[in-house]
Ligand SMILES: [Zn+2]
C-alpha cells in the first residue's frame with residue numbers, strides 16, 4: 001500500500017540542482033543534444049575546455065559546443081516557483097554585486 005504524500009522540496013532537489021556547482025540553477029541552460037541542464041555560467045565555463053556533457057558524456061557539438069546549448073526559461077521558472085525566496089535572494093545578490101561593481105552595470 002502506497003500512501004499519498006505531499007511532495008517535499010528535498011524530493012525535487014535532484015531535478016533543480018546543477019551538478020557542476022551543487023546549487024540551484026541560475027539562468028538554467030540546457031544541452032540540446034541530451035536535454036541535461038546546468039547553470040549558464042557553469043556550463044559555459046565547462047565547455048570552454050570540454051565538448052562532452054558532464055552528465056552523460058554525449059558530444060555537445062563537434063567544434064563549437066556553445067552553439068548547442070539553450071536558455072531554459074521554463075526550467076528556470078519552475079526553480080523559482082519551487083524554491084521559496086530564491087528569486088528574491090538572486091536579485092539581492094545582483095543588486096549587491098552592481099553596487100560594488102558599478103562599472104559592470106549592464
Ligand atoms: Zn551550476
Ligand SMILES: [Zn+2]
Pocket residue numbers: 031034035036053054055056057058
Ligand atoms: Zn547529457
